[in-house]
Amino acid sequence: MRGFCLISFFLLFSFSYGQEDFLAKQYFKDGEYEKAVVFFEKLTKKNPRRTDYAEGLVACYQQLERYDDAERFLLKKVEESYAFPTFFIELGYNYTLQDMPDRATEFYEKALRKIDENPNFGYSVGYRFQKYALLDEAIKAYSRAMELKPDLNYDFQLARIYGEQGDIEKMYLSYLNLIVEGKTSRSNILRNIDEFISEDGSQPNNITLRKVLLKNAQKNPNILWNELLSWLFVQQKQYKNAFNQEKAIYKRSEISSVERMESLGLIALEDNDNETAFDVFEFIVKNSNNPVTKLNAQLNLIDIDLKDTNPKTLDAAEEKYQELISEYGNQAQTQQLQIAYANFLTFKRNTPKPAISMLKESLELPMGRMPKAYIKMALGDILVFDRKFNQALIYFTQIQKSLKNDVQGQNARYKVAQTSFYKGDFDWALTQLKVLRGSTSQLIANDAMQLSLLISDNSLEDSTQTALKKYARADLLAYQNKTQEAIESLEDIIQNHKGEPIEDEALLKQGELFQSIGAYKDAEFNYIKITEFYGDGILADDAHFALGEIYRNIRNEPEKAKFHYEKIIYNYQDSYYFPKARKLFRRLRGDIIN
Numbered sequence: 222m223r224g225f226c227l228i229s230f231f232l233l234f235s236f237s238y239g240q241e242d243f244l245a246k247q248y249f250k251d252g253e254y255e256k257a258v259v260f261f262e263k264l265t266k267k268n269p270r271r272t273d274y275a276e277g278l279v280a281c282y283q284q285l286e287r288y289d290d291a292e293r294f295l296l297k298k299v300e301e302s303y304a305f306p307t308f309f310i311e312l313g314y315n316y317t318l319q320d321m322p323d324r325a326t327e328f329y330e331k332a333l334r335k336i337d338e339n340p341n342f343g344y345s346v347g348y349r350f351q352k353y354a355l356l357d358e359a360i361k362a363y364s365r366a367m368e369l370k371p372d373l374n375y376d377f378q379l380a381r382i383y384g385e386q387g388d389i390e391k392m393y394l395s396y397l398n399l400i401v402e403g404k405t406s407r408s409n410i411l412r413n414i415d416e417f418i419s420e421d422g423s424q425p426n427n428i429t430l431r432k433v434l435l436k437n438a439q440k441n442p443n444i445l446w447n448e449l450l451s452w453l454f455v456q457q458k459q460y461k462n463a464f465n466q467e468k469a470i471y472k473r474s475e476i477s478s479v480e481r482m483e484s485l486g487l488i489a490l491e492d493n494d495n496e497t498a499f500d501v502f503e504f505i506v507k508n509s510n511n512p513v514t515k516l517n518a519q520l521n522l523i524d525i526d527l528k529d530t531n532p533k534t535l536d537a538a539e540e541k542y543q544e545l546i547s548e549y550g551n552q553a554q555t556q557q558l559q560i561a562y563a564n565f566l567t568f569k570r571n572t573p574k575p576a577i578s579m580l581k582e583s584l585e586l587p588m589g590r591m592p593k594a595y596i597k598m599a600l601g602d603i604l605v606f607d608r609k610f611n612q613a614l615i616y617f618t619q620i621q622k623s624l625k626n627d628v629q630g631q632n633a634r635y636k637v638a639q640t641s642f643y644k645g646d647f648d649w650a651l652t653q654l655k656v657l658r659g660s661t662s663q664l665i666a667n668d669a670m671q672l673s674l675l676i677s678d679n680s681l682e683d684s685t686q687t688a689l690k691k692y693a694r695a696d697l698l699a700y701q702n703k704t705q706e707a708i709e710s711l712e713d714i715i716q717n718h719k720g721e722p723i724e725d726e727a728l729l730k731q732g733e734l735f736q737s738i739g740a741y742k743d744a745e746f747n748y749i750k751i752t753e754f755y756g757d758g759i760l761a762d763d764a765h766f767a768l769g770e771i772y773r774n775i776r777n778e779p780e781k782a783k784f785h786y787e788k789i790i791y792n793y794q795d796s797y798y799f800p801k802a803r804k805l806f807r808r809l810r811g812d813i814i815n
Contacts, residue, residue, distance in 0.1 A: 249277060254284040265294075272305055279311055283318060291315045299331075306335035306342050307349045314353050329358050336362060340370035347378060356382050374404050380413070389417060389426055393433045401445070411452060420808070422457040444470050451485070460489040460497040468504070479505045479514060490521060499525050513554060519545060520561050527569065535569060551579075553588040560599045568702060573607040594620045594629055601636060606701055610644040628662050635665055638672065643697045645690060647676050667797045674759055678722040688714055688723040695727075699734060708734050725755040729763055736767070741775050752788075762796035765789050769805065783809045 343366020624630035
């Protein structure tokens with residue numbers, strides 16, 4: 222019986238204690254400090270060594286402006302033998318709140334002196350100073366601890382503080398120390414530095430970083446500094462300068478790898494710096510000992526030549542493809558060559574039959590399911606071009622089943638829907654698209670949603686789906702690079718289906734085709750029409766973004782571009798283009814962003 226009573230008492234005590242803890246924190250969170258203080262007073266008496274209760278009580282006193290109570294409590298705390306140094310900071314901050322700077326400084330200095338006794342206090346003292354925005358004191362705490370105990374490293378904390386203070390050079394130096402010492406991953410550090418630089422190399426922060434890197438490179442000729450300079454030039458889109466750094470890295474590196482070079486070439490190519498991309502890939506061809514890497518570079522060089530498509534470049538490209546086929550043959554490890562050549566024959570030469578035969582031959586080679594899926598995807602695309610829809614559907618469905626949980630499998634499902642759309646089987650297309658609207662790939666999910674809405678919106682009022690069939694035909698013509706025919710087919714929709722849900726879709730698609738042939742005035746007209754007459758529609762954000770890009774990249778009218786990006790920011794916050802629009806708007810406004 223006695224044991225039972227003891228257990229009951231213990232359980233009751235534990236419940237009561239736990240309830241007091243919960244209520245104290247909940248009342249504080251809710252801003253009910255009069256109630257919270259009662260429970261914190263009880264908790265500090267029962268648990269004199271619990272710093273969280275002591276700090277909670279002090280915070281309540283300060284919120285209630287009971288500074289004298291806070292002072293009395295903290296003066297007792299700092300006299301205790303086990304007093305934690307942060308209580309000196311709490312006491313100092315209590316004086317700061319009462320506008321007593323001299324008394325505050327006295328206790329801040331006492332907290333700093335505690336680090337001399339034990340450098341391990343450096344983090345807790347520095348962090349507490351940061352909490353109260355006492356940044357100079359935080360710098361002293363972290364720096365003193367590192368000086369006394371070199372094993373400690375608070376460069377990350379110091380870098381953040383210097384950044385807050387606007388001391389950009391010291392911030393860079395602290396971050397770079399972390400990279401040099403390997404205390405944290407380089408990518409994490411570069412993400413933090415990213416926040417302070419922009420694409421404009423003439424910005425002060427960019428200039429400061431370049432000077433710091435160059436100074437370090439002169440003091441210590443380590444390829445690390447070349448790598449960081451290359452990274453900076455890439456952020457500034459100065460790819461030729463980055464290429465110079467990469468060449469220096471390649472010459473001084475013990476391992477003759479062109480992996481970094483390959484990455485730079487692809488970035489430059491994507492950003493339409495074709496001249497630098499050409500030089501990079503040419504360097505790789507001359508210096509790489511890896512046949513696959515060399516082949517990829519050769520294929521990229523052909524792609525650059527084909528940017529200016531004319532009979533002469535087409536003939537030259539065909540000759541180069543033939544030479545590469547002779548050199549590499551048809552091997553499982555070089556199927557990118559067969560795919561590239563097949564796409565060239567189909568989409569540039571309009572001769573899909575030899576392309577189909579070549580890829581079917583490739584499928585006979587022994588290879589894993591992923592490379593086989595890439596060949597089947599390319600083959601399916603070409604069969605769609607050749608209007609062999611049922612054959613294409615077979616290959617796309619095979620990929621979808623083979624790679625169910627892969628983005629490539631989701632992409633294949635989208636192609637099943639798109640091919641069914643071209644074929645006129647709108648119900649089956651919708652079935653596939655409903656699944657894809659939850660895709661892990663935002664791009665696939667966005668495309669699936671748009672095609673799904675296109676079909677459903679234009680099937681309700683028009684049971685014959687006449688306009689939808691016309692649009693599917695125009696879309697297929699565009700896919701087949703029959704641009705002028707596609708534009709004319711879309712014009713038929715625009716003229717004969719005015720006011721129907723399909724009109725804005727036709728205007729947008731036609732506008733995109735006008736852009737592809739350089740007819741920017743016609744494209745602008747279409748996009749403006751969408752924003753004026755279909756401002757509440759699902760394509761308004763597409764039109765605003767397209768207008769922003771025309772005014773920014775083609776017309777050089779930044780104010781007009783800003784207007785359209787701003788429309789997306791304020792009116793279409795769920796838009797796929799929202800992050801891009803916000804970034805471009807801020808850049809045009811002159812903000813320092815990456």
